[in-house]
Amino acid sequence: MIPPSDDLRTARARLLSRRWFLQDCGVGLAGIALSSLLGREARARTTAPNPLAVKAPHFTPKAKRVIYMFMAGAPSHLELFDYKPELAKRDGQLPPAELLKDYRAAFINPNSALLGPKYKFSPHGKSGIEFSELIPHIAGLADDLCVIRSLQTDAVNHAPAQIMMNTGSQQFGRPSFGAWTLYGLGSESEDLPGYVVLTSAKGTSGGASNYGCGFLPTVYGGIPFRSTGDPVLYLSNPAGFDARLQRRSLDALNELNEMARADLGDPEIAARIQSYEMAYRLQTSAPELMDLSQEPAHVLEMYGIKDVKQANYARNCLLARRLIERGVRFVQLFHEAWDQHGDLTKAIKKNCEDTDRASAALVQDLKQRGLLDDTLVIWGGEFGRTPMVQGGNDGRDHHNRCFTMWLAGGGLKRGHVHGATDELGFNVVRDPVHVHDLNATLLHLLGLEHTKLTFRFQGRDYRLTDVHGHVVQEVIA
Numbered sequence: 001m002i003p004p005s006d007d008l009r010t011a012r013a014r015l016l017s018r019r020w021f022l023q024d025c026g027v028g029l030a031g032i033a034l035s036s037l038l039g040r041e042a043r044a045r046t047t048a049p050n051p052l053a054v055k056a057p058h059f060t061p062k063a064k065r066v067i068y069m070f071m072a073g074a075p076s077h078l079e080l081f082d083y084k085p086e087l088a089k090r091d092g093q094l095p096p097a098e099l100l101k102d103y104r105a106a107f108i109n110p111n112s113a114l115l116g117p118k119y120k121f122s123p124h125g126k127s128g129i130e131f132s133e134l135i136p137h138i139a140g141l142a143d144d145l146c147v148i149r150s151l152q153t154d155a156v157n158h159a160p161a162q163i164m165m166n167t168g169s170q171q172f173g174r175p176s177f178g179a180w181t182l183y184g185l186g187s188e189s190e191d192l193p194g195y196v197v198l199t200s201a202k203g204t205s206g207g208a209s210n211y212g213c214g215f216l217p218t219v220y221g222g223i224p225f226r227s228t229g230d231p232v233l234y235l236s237n238p239a240g241f242d243a244r245l246q247r248r249s250l251d252a253l254n255e256l257n258e259m260a261r262a263d264l265g266d267p268e269i270a271a272r273i274q275s276y277e278m279a280y281r282l283q284t285s286a287p288e289l290m291d292l293s294q295e296p297a298h299v300l301e302m303y304g305i306k307d308v309k310q311a312n313y314a315r316n317c318l319l320a321r322r323l324i325e326r327g328v329r330f331v332q333l334f335h336e337a338w339d340q341h342g343d344l345t346k347a348i349k350k351n352c353e354d355t356d357r358a359s360a361a362l363v364q365d366l367k368q369r370g371l372l373d374d375t376l377v378i379w380g381g382e383f384g385r386t387p388m389v390q391g392g393n394d395g396r397d398h399h400n401r402c403f404t405m406w407l408a409g410g411g412l413k414r415g416h417v418h419g420a421t422d423e424l425g426f427n428v429v430r431d432p433v434h435v436h437d438l439n440a441t442l443l444h445l446l447g448l449e450h451t452k453l454t455f456r457f458q459g460r461d462y463r464l465t466d467v468h469g470h471v472v473q474e475v476i477a
Contacts, residue, residue, distance in 0.1 A: 051219045052194050054186040057447025062411025062476070063376040066181060066330045066446070067320045067366075069359055070378075072162055072204045073338030074403070076385035076396055078425045079348050080132045081404035082149050083121035086423035087387055091116030095388060099426055106156045106398035107341070108390045114424065115389035115396065118345045127415030134352040137360035138379075138406070143415040144363060144372075146407045146475050150419020150428040153383050153400045153435045158339065161382035161400065162206035164435055167214065168464045175214035175455070177439060178330040180464045182220045183455070184448045189327030192289065193223040196323050196330075198316040200227070201337040201354075211332055215457040222332060225290075225319075227311030289322055303361040314358035321365050324375060338381055342391025363408050372409040376445055380405025387424045402428045405438075411445050413477045436469030444471045 078084060092113050100110045121130045125142030132139075155161035160170035167174040175183070178195045187194025197211045204210050211222030261269040292300070292308035292315065300306075303314045313335050320331040335355060340347045359379060366372040384403030385396035402421045408414075419431040440450040443464065450469055454461040 051217060052182065052187045054188055055184065057185060058449045058452055059447050061445065061447025062374070063409065063445045064374045065324050065328070066178070066332075066376045066378070066410075066442075067324065067362065068178070068330070068332045068378045069317075069355075069362075069380075070162075070166070070204075070210070070332060070334050071338050071355070071381040072202075072206075072334055072336035073158065073340075074161070074381040074383045074385060074398060075338045075351070076340065076344065076348060077149070077402070077404040077421075078117050078385060078387065078396070079119055079344070080135060080352075081130075081147060081406070082402075082421055082425050083130050083132075084117060084387070084421075084423060084425045087114060087425060088116035090114045090424070095424065095426070099424070103401075104156060105386065105388075108386065108388060108397040110388065112388040112390065114387050115393070118348075118394075125415060127417075129415065129417055132352075134349060135356045137357045141360055141363055141408070144367065144408050146412040146414065146416045146418065147404065148407070148418045148433055148438070148472075148475065149402070149404045149421060150430065150432050151380075151384075151403045151405055151435070151438065152428060152432055153403075155383070156398050156400050158205035158382060158398075159207075161398075162204055163209050165382045166206070166210040168436060168439055168466050172209050173214050174209075174462070175216045175220065175464070176209075176211050176222065177442065177464060178211055178222050178332055179213045179216050179220040180443070180453060181330050181446060181448075183216050184443075184453050185329060185446065187327065187329045189329075192323065192326055192328050194329045195220070195222045195332075196328055197222040197224040197332050197334065198227075198319060199224065199334045200311070200313040200316055201335045204334045204336050210334065215462070216455055222330075227315070289326065290319070292318060299365070302364065304357040313355050314361075317358040317362040318365075321362060321369075321371075324371065325369075340385070340395055341397065342395035344391075344394045344396060366409065374410065376410030376412075376442065377408040378405065378442070379407070384425075387426050399426075401426065407475075411477055413475055416475065418472070418475050431472075431474065433472055434468070436465040437472055440465050440469035441472045441475065445476070 078087065094111060095114055103110050120133045122133070123130050124139040127143050129142045129145070129147060131142065138145075153161055153164055155164050155170050163172065163174075164170045166176045168177075182194045195211070211224075213219075213221030257269055260266070292305065295308070295318065299318070300308065303318050305314050305318065308315070313333070316333050320333060323331045337351050337354070338348070363372065363377055366375055366377070381403070384399040384401075386399045388397065389395065390397045402425065419433060420429055421427060422429050443450045443453060450463060450465045450471075454463045456462075
């Protein structure tokens with residue numbers, strides 16, 4: 001029998017698949033998704049470059065990190081942020097015919113009766129910004145907020161609109177805002193993912209596309225943390241699998257991956273190695289992060305948290321603060337509960353009871369800790385709601401021509417309102433802000449020029465703002 005050549009031996013070694021290693025060597029997902037008793041020593045065992053290493057921005061940033069409270073389902077601007085006395089006066093009347101020319105509604109006949117705002121508004125703070133009685137805690141922050149009342153989007157249904165807000169496109173497969181941020185800036189956290197996703201209520205219609213990496217290397221995608229049990233599946237070691245065996249198994253796996261990386265030069269392999277090491281370190285960092293019993297009673301009270309183990313939006317808001325304190329670059333909260341096609345009066349009140357206090361507490365907490373100035377806080381959904389009624393006499397359809405979001409911190413003007421809608425809250429009449437403009441502005445605050453933050457894919461340079469967008473200088477302090 002002729003012994004195999006060195007080249008053949010090398011080829012056979014390269015044929016060793018990760019699947020074979022996982023199955024036959026006893027290294028399951030639980031064995032590689034774990035934390036750092038040997039953190040820095042473990043990182044020294046691999047020569048793969050860290051794709052999450054901190055990177056210099058294009059210019060001096062006003063913000064270093066992001067907390068994005070995404071209110072999926074689309075809150076009604078007419079009940080919360082954009083009071084229209086004229087709409088109240090015309091309650092029950094048909095809208096003007098000229099208003100409906102070329103208008104595309106999602107479900108209703110556009111020529112439906114107008115529905116006046118269901119709740120009262122009043123001015124707040126020295127700025128005098130009007131807010132609904134439904135959100136007294138957010139209203140109490142009036143002088144810290146930048147309110148944009150003139151947002152516009154291209155999409156009229158939830159999934160494409162959510163994906164457009166978060167990726168700049170209605171099509172699946174584009175990187176999310178969080179992924180672009182991580183790609184451009186890296187992360188300061190060694191023991192936690194750079195982009196963490198927290199969900200409450202129903203999740204999102206757009207699903208993982210809202211926080212995915214698209215065609216960027218997978219290491220830049222958002223990592224969902226679960227509300228109960230291990231924050232990441234398979235975080236705990238199985239019985240009989242101790243830390244030493246786990247480390248040895250992971251080292252062997254890394255050697256195989258390093259061989260493949262040296263041979264192929266595939267950046268996905270470096271991302272894979274990094275993700276395994278990150279998962280390993282999570283075994284220590286994640287449980288400590290999720291343990292809210294360490295928080296003082298007055299902090300829990302401020303957020304409205306009565307049970308530190310109960311999974312809800314308030315808990316996620318506090319976790320968001322704890323995450324950025326630990327160097328996480330981007331935290332996104334998804335709370336899908338705002339799709340009031342009917343039963344608007346009751347349902348939106350419940351939504352606000354669930355979110356108002358904790359949203360405001362997060363901003364207050366950041367401010368008290370000196371973190372708000374360089375943290376970009378964003379609150380809003382994928383579009384607005386129609387001035388026309390749906391669902392009998394108590395509901396609103398999707399409306400993409402205008403809606404409101406509020407922002408805070410991160411170099412934004414405070415106590416400021418940008419843009420305006422017409423007397424019925426139907427069209428923007430001053431300073432429109434398209435989704436692409438919003439994303440260009442957010443990247444600018446992070447020190448990233450949106451036309452230069454690109455990634456070549458299939459022969460084209462892509463960016464978050466596609467081929468559109470301009471920075472809204474009027475909202476920047």
